[in-house]
Amino acid sequence: xxxxxxxIGLEAGxxxxxxxxxxxxxxxxxxALCGEAAGAFEVADAVEAALESQGVSATVSxxxxxxxxxxxxxxxxxxxxxxxxxxxxxxxxxxxxxxSTHVAGGTPITxxxxxxxxxxxxxxxVPDGIPDLNKHxxxxxxxxIVLRNAGNIDPLDIYQYIANGGYQALHKxxxxxxxxxxxxxxxxxxxxxxGGAAFPTATKWSFLAGNPAPEKFVLCNxxxxxxxxxxDKNILESDPNTLVEGVIIAGHAxxxxxxxxxxxxxxxxxxxxxxxxxxxxxxxxxxxxxxMGTDFSYEIEIALTGDSYVAGEESALMEAIEGKRxxxxxxxxxxxxVGLFGKPTNINNVKTLAYVPExxxxxxxxxxGIGHDTSTGTVILCLSGNLKxxxxxxxxxxxxxxxxIYEAAGGMKEGKTLKFLQTGGPLGGVLGAxxxxxxxxxxxxxxxxxxxxxxxxxxxxxxxxxxxxxxSLIAFCQYESCGKCFPCRMGMSHLLEVLERLCRLEGTTDxxxxxxxxxxxxxxxxxxxxxQLGFNPVSSxxxxxxxxxxxxxxxxxxxxxxxxxxxxxxxxxxx
Amino acid sequence: MSGLVQRIxxxxxxxxxxxxxxxSSLLAVEDELGYIPKEALEFVAEFSNATVNDVWAVxxxxxxxxFDPPAEHVVDVCWGASCHLVGAMNIFKSVLxxxxxxxxxxxxxxxxxxxxxxxxxxxxxxxxxxxDHHLAGRVNPESAANHVTCLLQQDGHGK
Ligand SMILES: Cc1cc2nc3c(=O)[nH]c(=O)nc-3n(C[C@H](O)[C@H](O)[C@H](O)COP(=O)(O)O)c2cc1C
Ligand code: SF4
Numbered sequence: 001x002x003x004x005x006x007x008i009g010l011e012a013g014x015x016x017x018x019x020x021x022x023x024x025x026x027x028x029x030x031x032a033l034c035g036e037a038a039g040a041f042e043v044a045d046a047v048e049a050a051l052e053s054q055g056v057s058a059t060v061s062x063x064x065x066x067x068x069x070x071x072x073x074x075x076x077x078x079x080x081x082x083x084x085x086x087x088x089x090x091x092x093x094x095x096x097x098x099x100s101t102h103v104a105g106g107t108p109i110t111x112x113x114x115x116x117x118x119x120x121x122x123x124x125x126v127p128d129g130i131p132d133l134n135k136h137x138x139x140x141x142x143x144x145i146v147l148r149n150a151g152n153i154d155p156l157d158i159y160q161y162i163a164n165g166g167y168q169a170l171h172k173x174x175x176x177x178x179x180x181x182x183x184x185x186x187x188x189x190x191x192x193x194x195g196g197a198a199f200p201t202a203t204k205w206s207f208l209a210g211n212p213a214p215e216k217f218v219l220c221n222x223x224x225x226x227x228x229x230x231x232d233k234n235i236l237e238s239d240p241n242t243l244v245e246g247v248i249i250a251g252h253a254x255x256x257x258x259x260x261x262x263x264x265x266x267x268x269x270x271x272x273x274x275x276x277x278x279x280x281x282x283x284x285x286x287x288x289x290x291x292m293g294t295d296f297s298y299e300i301e302i303a304l305t306g307d308s309y310v311a312g313e314e315s316a317l318m319e320a321i322e323g324k325r326x327x328x329x330x331x332x333x334x335x336x337x338v339g340l341f342g343k344p345t346n347i348n349n350v351k352t353l354a355y356v357p358e359x360x361x362x363x364x365x366x367x368x369g370i371g372h373d374t375s376t377g378t379v380i381l382c383l384s385g386n387l388k389x390x391x392x393x394x395x396x397x398x399x400x401x402x403x404x405i406y407e408a409a410g411g412m413k414e415g416k417t418l419k420f421l422q423t424g425g426p427l428g429g430v431l432g433a434x435x436x437x438x439x440x441x442x443x444x445x446x447x448x449x450x451x452x453x454x455x456x457x458x459x460x461x462x463x464x465x466x467x468x469x470x471x472s473l474i475a476f477c478q479y480e481s482c483g484k485c486f487p488c489r490m491g492m493s494h495l496l497e498v499l500e501r502l503c504r505l506e507g508t509t510d511x512x513x514x515x516x517x518x519x520x521x522x523x524x525x526x527x528x529x530x531x532q533l534g535f536n537p538v539s540s541x542x543x544x545x546x547x548x549x550x551x552x553x554x555x556x557x558x559x560x561x562x563x564x565x566x567x568x569x570x571x572x573x574x575x
Numbered sequence: 576m577s578g579l580v581q582r583i584x585x586x587x588x589x590x591x592x593x594x595x596x597x598x599s600s601l602l603a604v605e606d607e608l609g610y611i612p613k614e615a616l617e618f619v620a621e622f623s624n625a626t627v628n629d630v631w632a633v634x635x636x637x638x639x640x641x642f643d644p645p646a647e648h649v650v651d652v653c654w655g656a657s658c659h660l661v662g663a664m665n666i667f668k669s670v671l672x673x674x675x676x677x678x679x680x681x682x683x684x685x686x687x688x689x690x691x692x693x694x695x696x697x698x699x700x701x702x703x704x705x706x707d708h709h710l711a712g713r714v715n716p717e718s719a720a721n722h723v724t725c726l727l728q729q730d731g732h733g734k
Contacts, residue, residue: 033695033696033697033710034697034699034700034712036697036709036710037695037697037700037703037710037711037712037713038700038712038713039711069697069699069700070699072699072700224696225693225694226694227653227655227656227657227658227693227694227698228655228656228657228694228698229698230696230697230698230699233696260594265602265639266639266708267696268708301592301593301594302592303592303594303599304599304602305598305637306598306601306602306636306637306638306639306640307637307638307639307693308636308637309693320598321594321596322596323596323597323598323599323600323623323633324596324597324598324632324633325632325633325636326636326637382698382699383699384657384698384699384701385657385660385661385701386660386661390698390699390700390701391699392699422656422660426656456657456698458656458657458660458698459660460660461660464660469656469659469660472654472656472659473656476655476656476693479693480693482636565664566664566667566668567664568652568654568663568664568667568668568691569654569691570638570654570679570691
């Protein structure tokens with residue numbers, strides 16, 4: 001028998017108090033995919049070994065991502081009742097010193113510390129000579145809504161989530177608000193889908209809410225195949241409970257009976273943490289029959305897909321959950337009428353649903369007050385490429401893209417000059433270095449020929465050839481085309497052929513017109529967004545770097561000399 | 576039942592999630608065996624009340640499935656845009672060279688598979704490779720080649 005929500009909250013508070021101000025120091029290590037790639041699991045093992053060999057007692061948690069991926073592996077120490085002190089680029093050797101000097105000895109290693117984060121309620125003095133991490137360029141611009149817990153709590157422990165306000169939104173939605181009022185909060189927030197198309201979320205929900213069918217589904221899309229984007233997987237690794245709570249509230253607001261969270265097979269970090277969050281929610285009575293003593297019953301299942309980028313397209317996603325080839329469906333009928341297994345269905349991106357708990361807790365108007373125009377709230381950007389600081393930041397929409405690059409990300413790596421940004425994944429576009437003085441706003445960026453899309457921002461320096469990168473993006477789109485309709489299947493292959501010709505410096509002046517023609521046909525004749533938007537990488541590259549294409553064609557030279565280097569991508573389409 | 580079919584049986588019937596499909600069954604077999612043998616196509620067809628053709632349609636769509644026994648080790652090299660821009664092509668060159676391969680695929684002695692991966696999900700640490708599914712970021716041509724050489728020198732080969 002599950003305890004009451006009040007009792008669960010008290011227990012969570014007690015446990016949190018014990019963790020942060022009990023007897024033992026608390027060591028947290030960032031272990032999302034970014035941490036893993038930097039060796040964080042080895043560091044975590046080294047921490048446990050050092051504690052054991054030095055006979056020191058401490059709690060060790062493998063948490064998610066703080067966003068400062070460039071400094072990974074990141075480890076922080078919180079002495080009982082104290083502030084958190086962070087160390088970056090930690091290796092197995094420095095671990096031993098951190099344990100003996102800081103954890104056991106109580107003295108931070110000032111020279112090696114990345115920064116500190118002051119803890120609410122701590123009366124300890126802030127450490128001398130260590131910078132405030134909140135003033136780091138990457139954190140200074142942030143407004144963390146979805147990522148509020150990322151890097152702070154153990155993703156495998158639902159009590160830590162609850163101790164930090166978790167599941168209060170669901171409680172409010174179920175007990176203080178009814179279905180319509182919950183939906184109205186989302187409507188007032190102006191929340192728009194973060195999966196690419198920026199469609200108003202409440203409008204989409206109202207289609208499903210208005211369908212009286214007895215069985216209805218909410219699908220959460222974590223396919224995330226966009227190279228350059230990792231925020232969805234990162235949310236699942238850093239704070240899966242936020243997403244799970246969002247999926248439950250979406251179910252309540254739309255009158256759905258079951259939620260599915262859809263992830264690509266093989267990404268075990270996100271999958272395992274998400275599974276744990278669902279299981280623990282069920283144990284505490286947040287899933288199942290009569291949730292929190294109300295008449296709302298709901299389940300969540302995690303569904304896996306094979307490797308397919310197009311499986312992220314909403315109708316292909318339903319095909320994949322049904323166990324078929326991930327090929328998009330014709331519409332109408334739309335998912336809200338005939339969706340998964342023929343039942344009415346609503347599909348949202350991970351980020352979209354992860355905003356919902358905070359919107360319900362703090363009210364739609366609060367959210368609408370953040371952002372710019374009809375682009376309300378924040379955006380979660382994945383910064384990669386030749387930037388000084390790479391990682392993941394959550395900043396208000398309406399921030400200038402120039403500031404993201406030159407302030408938050410610290411500009412380019414030393415000695416490098418920005419040539420262009422690639423934004424919004426392979427169906428997005430590029431923006432030349434002189435054109436990044438634009439606001440992060442769904443409409444503004446689209447008008448500039450780029451999109452917010454999944455939030456990927458890849459910075460290329462001036463040693464990059466635009467023709468070469470465009471070829472690589474189209475190679476991706478061609479490889480991933482599901483093959484159902486020929487304008488996309490053949491269009492992508494032909495575009496790739498042309499771009500390969502340009503890269504061999506064998507292009508002709510007719511080739512540009514040929515690409516335009518293929519692009520027009522793909523846009524007009526393709527069944528899904530993959531083919532409809534698949535010409536974007538080429539058109540935006542031509543828009544900002546037309547002369548560089550001309551140089552390849554007319555002068556038969558590549559200004560950066562990279563085109564003639566061997567280029568690797570899967571040999572041929574898989575379809 | 577042969578040993579192979581027994582393992583296929585156990586993998587398919589061992590699925591615990593409520594929604595069991597052709598795809599989920601194939602993924603379960605892949606997890607167990609590392610590949611989809613002909614016997615599995617037949618087993619999943621029978622189990623799902625589908626034809627072998629239907630099952631093959633699904634299996635052949637997703638490139639994560641392979642249809643012959645896997646090599647001992649697998650190295651994934653990312654060719655996504657983030658990695659491409661910070662030198663992935665040179666990583667390919669050195670990994671393929673260290674493996675003695677010209678293109679993605681298995682080494683003749685089946686010690687190693689090199690795969691091209693379109694995104695390993697750690698773009699902030701580009702260029703990224705995965706060694707037996709374990710991510711390694713910020714690699715350079717030398718360190719990537721070293722990873723491959725270490726794998727190939729590990730004990731337990733030549734069985
Ligand atoms: C080829 C293609 C791939 C897509 N991949 C994803 C994806 O990985 N994740 C996602 O959330 N949306 C993806 N989308 C968009 C979805 O179709 C859908 O619009 C989105 O999941 C809706 O969620 P939202 O309303 O919350 O934005 C993709 C679309 C296309 C055309
Ligand atoms: S546009 Fe491309 S990906 Fe979409 S259905 Fe057609 S072939 Fe498949």
